[in-house]
Amino acid sequence: MDTGVTKSTILHYLQQIDGHEFEHFIADLWSRRGWDTNVTSQSGDKGIDVVATKTFPYPKKTLIQTKRYRDSNSVSGPELQKYASLKQRENVDEVVIITTSGFTDQAEDIADDFNIKLISGETLQRLVREMAAEDLVATYADGAEIPDQPYTETISDFEPARPPTIVAECDLFRASLVGYEWVTSSDPAVETPAEFDGPFFAFELTNLVDHDLRLHPWEDFTVYDDRGQKYTQGMRFSKNRYFPGDWQVKQPRIPAGGTAKFAFYVGGVSGSVSRIRFQNNTHLLLEEYDRESDGLSRADLLQKVSWMMYLSAEEKEALPGLPSELAAAVN
Numbered sequence: 001m002d003t004g005v006t007k008s009t010i011l012h013y014l015q016q017i018d019g020h021e022f023e024h025f026i027a028d029l030w031s032r033r034g035w036d037t038n039v040t041s042q043s044g045d046k047g048i049d050v051v052a053t054k055t056f057p058y059p060k061k062t063l064i065q066t067k068r069y070r071d072s073n074s075v076s077g078p079e080l081q082k083y084a085s086l087k088q089r090e091n092v093d094e095v096v097i098i099t100t101s102g103f104t105d106q107a108e109d110i111a112d113d114f115n116i117k118l119i120s121g122e123t124l125q126r127l128v129r130e131m132a133a134e135d136l137v138a139t140y141a142d143g144a145e146i147p148d149q150p151y152t153e154t155i156s157d158f159e160p161a162r163p164p165t166i167v168a169e170c171d172l173f174r175a176s177l178v179g180y181e182w183v184t185s186s187d188p189a190v191e192t193p194a195e196f197d198g199p200f201f202a203f204e205l206t207n208l209v210d211h212d213l214r215l216h217p218w219e220d221f222t223v224y225d226d227r228g229q230k231y232t233q234g235m236r237f238s239k240n241r242y243f244p245g246d247w248q249v250k251q252p253r254i255p256a257g258g259t260a261k262f263a264f265y266v267g268g269v270s271g272s273v274s275r276i277r278f279q280n281n282t283h284l285l286l287e288e289y290d291r292e293s294d295g296l297s298r299a300d301l302l303q304k305v306s307w308m309m310y311l312s313a314e315e316k317e318a319l320p321g322l323p324s325e326l327a328a329a330v331n
Helices: 011-015 019-032 077-081 105-113 123-128 134-140 299-305 313-318 324-330
Strands: 034-039 050-054 061-066 094-099 117-119 167-170 173-185 197-208 221-225 261-266 274-280 306-310
Touching: 011 123, 019 034, 019 050, 019 061, 019 134, 094 123, 105 117, 117 123, 123 134, 123 167, 167 306, 173 306, 173 324, 197 324, 261 306, 261 324
Parallel strands: 061 094, 094 117
Antiparallel strands: 034 050, 050 061, 167 173, 173 197, 197 261, 221 274, 274 306
């Protein structure tokens, strides 16, 4: 669906704010991704604008340097060289340079040599879109109206447009909704359930930790309609083997550092789906993780492994339907 929104819209607004405001914007954006953030003082940052930390499932510290530049002013090699030693500081796991423009070839070479992560303006605006953080941009852009529906990128005539996705994440894994469809079928190809009448969601799950994860769909996922009524998966699927294309439906397992394809269905929904919530209610999410050794209570664990995904009417309309092999199995 063509919304008329170009990829430069977000960058246009971010390039209008001053550098200090841009630092706070990045800190707020990383906070939404589940990090604790602190903007350093302008007089004594020593090359650091934002310090982002996490404590679960293991301590992690990221130093972020921001560059609010115009499109024509790329971050150069000599500029990047100044930050090459930041990772040598105590307890620093990652150094990230974020700009509203781009990077020269020399800067990219230096980043490769010193393992510095680079986020260009193009990547930044895509991150804002995937996180549905247009409201945050508007806050820093003095309330400017920024369209919040998915859009089609036209980076190159030789690169196919990426289908829109809706993304949510917690400390353990990221969920990308890559397909959505209301399925009504009385004779599906799968053995159980024998019929469908409700929303079907196709997720790509990305493991963010070094432990295998296993989810329980009938306990951990809740779907809400536009009236606030909530629904859970009232029935358990038959074995994963009835679903082609490596789609998991029963107890999806996400390998450490890897990805998994997960199909989720809820029946009996009487309204339009408005949001999906993940809240781990079991002890089996981290199969090999000993939370007690880290001094975490069950309440601590549940707080760290929850997210909410919001679905507007425009986003649902723009999302592709179910992948073909999955659609064939349930229709």
